[in-house]
Amino acid sequence: MVPDPAAAHFGDGSFPLGPDTNLAVGEGLGGVAAWLRGALRLALPAGSDGLRLAVDSALPLEGYVLKVAAEGILITGGSPAGVFYGAQTLRQLLPPSALRRAGGESWALPYADISDAPRFGWRGVMLDVARHFMSVADVLRFIDLAAFHKLNVLHLHLTDDQGWRIEVPGWPRLTSVAAWRPATMLGSRVHGRYDERPHGGFYTADDLREIVAYAAERWVTVVPEVDMPGHMQAAIAAYPALGNGFAGGVRTGWGISTHVLNLSDESLSFCQDVLSFVCSIFPSPLIGIGGDECPADEWASSPVVAREGLRGPAELQGWFTGRMAGYLAGLGRQVFGWDELLAFGVPKKAVIAAWRGVPPAVTAAKAGVPVVSCPDISCYLDYRQSDDPGEPTPVGTLLSLADVYGFDPVPAELSASEAAFVLGGQANVWTEHMESARRVDYMTYPRLCAFAETVWSGASRDFADFRRRLDAHLPRLDALGVNYRPMSGPRPWDARPDAPGHPRTLADRLAELHGMTADLRRA
Known part of the structure; x- marks a missing residue:
């Protein structure tokens, strides 16, 4: 699963989920239930012996527990948002075909006991629609994909x-x-x-x-x-x-x-x-x-x-x-x-979005200013993904999947009390070189999958384990129609020879950022 849940245990056996599965909806969860019926494309008639949604205020606000057993499926969240995230995890327990628009199928859900909660309250992605306009339909699809990965803020430029x-x-x-x-x-x-x-x-x-x-x-x-x-x-x-x-x-x-x-x-x-x-x-x-x-x-x-x-x-x-x-x-x-x-x-x-490398996040947190970490050298998804000459319009420093996964919103220089001012992190999708939603897909995924895990899961992470899970996750992106960058590298038609780039080294960029943040040192 992506992001990786805090705890997940699977047992032998499975529970059938299909059009006739009953759905019991707890108070205040009508909206989540309506969304889930639409996402699964199942009728899910009202009843108490199949899938149940409930709120338990003892859980973290956005946390959830998902249990699949012989008696049925139970998703409990600390709030409706938590139940929603549990339902997104439920979708990842289904085969990738369940994410396609064809509906009315039945699937066998493996017995499971999953407990989860996010590390940060701000799990954001910025979409720049000023440089290249995106239709309403494309923006809604962008939101769907972000929510599927448990991101909860869309910064709309x-x-x-x-x-x-x-x-x-x-x-x-x-x-x-x-x-x-x-x-x-x-x-x-x-x-x-x-x-x-x-x-x-x-x-x-x-x-x-x-x-x-x-x-x-x-x-x-x-x-x-x-x-x-x-x-x-x-x-x-x-x-x-x-x-x-x-x-x-x-x-x-x-x-x-x-x-x-x-x-x-x-x-x-x-x-x-x-x-x-x-x-x-x-x-x-x-x-x-x-x-x-x-x-x-x-x-x-x-x-x-x-x-x-x-x-x-x-x-x-x-x-x-x-x-x-x-x-x-x-x-x-x-x-x-x-x-x-x-x-x-x-x-x-005020809340600050710290983008000029790491120092601004440190400056803000030490001054007691709430801050969202989004340093360009880790979170700018317009930056090139590899040194392959076939990458479309390669600009900025190299920002590979592993580089994004290695990002931590909390700078190492901060004490525990200072780190409390870091609200979370944000990936930024600047669209100067993304002329279409298809190009946005290519530059955003699967790097945004990696980023989503950095802001949802714990501070201790294993890239090799993530890569293993990502291999199982990519067919889900296929089912959702995402034009993600293949792990094997750019395809011949991904290149943009008519729109040449300007790659930068990390050392050059860090030197440039040092000059750009002189204002912080003066302040």
Whole structure:
């Protein structure tokens, strides 16, 4: 099974599960029961002598016990979420064919006694739909696969320089202009290649509500991110008054744009309108505002510096973040932002996503700031999977299956009390080089299987044992229609010779990160 449960014992014998198996549903578990009937494609009529779902508050909140014996199947969870995870484990006890869309079969479940609970409360995956738009159907499928592996947070990166993906009342040009770019860069930016084909798309309010509701049924919290005050070129292209004199279009190349918000009253009002709309759609207590990679070049002569009594343009981002944090607090929400916020003063109750290697997670935890570990050198699934020249658009450092499996969200430098501020971990799927859901599959799986185990199972893990279990797990991905990377390496049609990459060594990246995190040392 993947992730590996805390304890699993199997006995001789099996219990038949089929269309006529009765289902007894405990209080508050109607949603889990409805999902399970759909997932198994079985009627499961009401009754007490087959499969039973129950809550036992003595168990950990997301923990469960799954028992299969002669008298039937019992899934008990510490909450409905725990029961849901027990049901996901039940699906892995079935043959891979049970995961296909054909229904109405009967299967023999082996006698089993499984006890399990997650190591971390934040088991996340970020999906970037700004660089390459993904349809609602593709996002829902992404959620299904994440939930199958017991991940419980979808960080949805909705806006960036290369595209704006949500409608906002009162700002129609965000969807008519900011959601579309005239061309897309092919491969690493060092090559300067473009396809000259328009790309774009956006989600309506109803689309977003559907995504949120679908995720909630699978106990996945959707944490939205609207990056600000940097990574805003698409919005500024639609509304130039938000910028600092820029009059160009939506960015077509990768990399960091220097065109940022001007932080005028109009810009602040715009950001508040966006956040108000986002909060009306997403019930997540945390709302992502980015805060990363924001060059201060265009703020050199900002009148806001003198007006607010700041010492220089470098202090503007901290001032802006404080304003947005205060606005979100008034809506009952907290800031979720990238680790650059550590250098500017972290708002009260904010959560930091530590991506620039390991040091930011250490800095945050030692300062008592809740942090989600997602260092690029371990968790960026756009990074290349091997040195095989057939890997599509190989960028970044080598991040193999074993490398991902070796990740631990808790840095070794932390004491036990400091480690308590590490909420968990997150894998990030940046889509500059993933032009389709099929390509997202290839780059994400099976590495996300390995990552899921790092945030669910215990700190002590065995990669050889995981590889053995993964061999049994891959047919499940086949049944689910996942275009995962074969263990034998890329196939001839996986290569992207039209979109060349730019591989990096780990040593080079670590040196680069050391320079990038100088702001933390200064802070």
